[in-house]
Amino acid sequence: FRWVDCLLRILQTCIAPDDVRAALKKLPKDLDSVYTRILESIDEMQRVYIQRAMHWLTFSVEPLTLSQLAEAVRIEYDVDKYGEDSKPLFNMSSLMSICPSLISFEDARNGQSASQEDRRLRLAHFSVKEYLISERAAQGPGAYCHISEDKANFLMGHACLSRILWHNAPATVQEGKVEETSFLYHSSRYWFRYIGSIEDTAPTQLSNAALKVLELGKGWLDVYDPDCPYRDPLVLPGSRVYPPALYYSSLLNLVTTCKLLVSRTEDAVNVNAQGGEYGNALQAAAIRGNESVARVLLEHGAEVNAQGGACGNALQAAAYGGNESVV
Template identity: 30%
Template sequence: DEIETALTEKANGMFRWVTCQLESLEKCLEYPTLQRALGCLPKTLDETYARILSSIPSEYEHHTRRILQFLTFSERPLRIEEAVDAIAVDVKGGKGFDPKNRMPEPREISRYCSTLVVVVARQSPKDDGEAITELQLAHFSVKEYLTSNRLDQSVAEDLEETTARASIAKVCLTYLLGLNQSLPTREIRRLFGLAQFSARYWMEHAAVTERHSLELQKLAFNFFSSQAPFSCGYRLYNPDEPWEEEPEDDRPHLAPALYYASFGGLDCSVENLLDKGADVNAQGGTFGNALYAASSEGHEKIVQMLLDKGADVNAQG
């Protein structure tokens, strides 16, 4: 068999390399094309991944890179519905999120960067019989390559960690700002696939990137200053109660924005809120006030900012 012979001779024991070549060869529709492909197989996994990335059509590049940003730097794989909504968010164009922009066939999302990602079905960890369909990086070597210094510069710019995590935070904030906040919180989570993820993770990404992105700072301030999105976001996920998985509409009064920004280590957001007149001693939250929240999480710079603005160290926390 010509394919078997060619792959066996060049594989050097790399099973992952063989898998990638087989997926590529499947696209050959006739024998001459197959022969040409067999004659110029990439020699290494790096070369294989580089070729895959360079062959992505220009009209798909934006979505592909956003998918790879999320899958490379998110704390967990994305559910299909989360991934579909993530690429439907328009951050720069000002249109935000519109459900009409979702892909009609969610499982087709893997075609943006097939071979690099895979759709996986598994049972819910809640043991409730629910099946979860996730989009994951296809192999550990994919993440290793995407976070290496061996990427082509045009790709590396978007997958540099600070840039990628800022992008994730901006997508999440834009999504939260565009939700229909008039709906009950549970209904929002059901209808908007990225809502829970955005509420849960945006601060973690923003905390390490907002100082490098004025656009992110503006989105964060807009979120903290807009009562409906702010309330919706912290009812979907309250960092004071990380164990609480179910969103609640009947949570007691939420803490002030300055409290959550301080708790999350958002230096720029704290600075912006203070500059706009936020009450440095406002009460609320598990730790009582912003100073205690920042101190509990070890955010020394924020503690100093709050003290400089007159935070009362003797206030009840």
């Protein structure tokens, strides 16, 4: 049925009966051929944006809205450039007309109506993802859209970090509430999910950019705070005292950034600094079961018996989280 649907879409572009007859003789024989034909027909100037869009649509933690995707795909993927303004983009609403058989809108959530820009996008069918990540897609004219999860996480993590750093640049910093449908909100909420999955292979520049974001403190935590995601909305942004970067790298299991922080010779960090829902970095690592981070902290003088936080101490935090390996 999926193959038939794609063929009907192709035939719908025909205007005259002769065009239909000619198209029938050249119809793709299977889904792979359909997807290859669609990708091959995309203008070369638009391919870089379509490729980026496919990474997001295939592997993002949460589906993006059309406006979020429009912002995400225009960020240049250069590891030597973070926080620079993104370039203007072609009208993203044309995305649906460029490859309609590959992308579709999700149904409105909670029965609410939404403008096209605020509706979330997804791949039109599971077979699209299957094709894009397959070795079959790596061959032929559609190879530019062959994707992998590691590459996707790198590109998505890069875009999120770049967006947060650009938002906090002195000339562009903005005040006020950040809407949950904005790409900045998505970036603040999920950047560490993308970065955490590729830390072992990430280039140094990416790790350094992650460290910069961690050290921004309120610069991204006022948008989304993973230590207290359901905080009282009456607490005004900027009025909270946030724990240090080491606490969040421990909470979020960012081993590389944790190592970068504790190995500093200048502006050395205090591994036993107090703060946060769980009191200190070691407790944050313990309750989340972040064994590698806990080991790094202990090797650099973290105090096992330090008291404080929601669980009292690191041992109780590990027990509460059911993390026997950390104990």
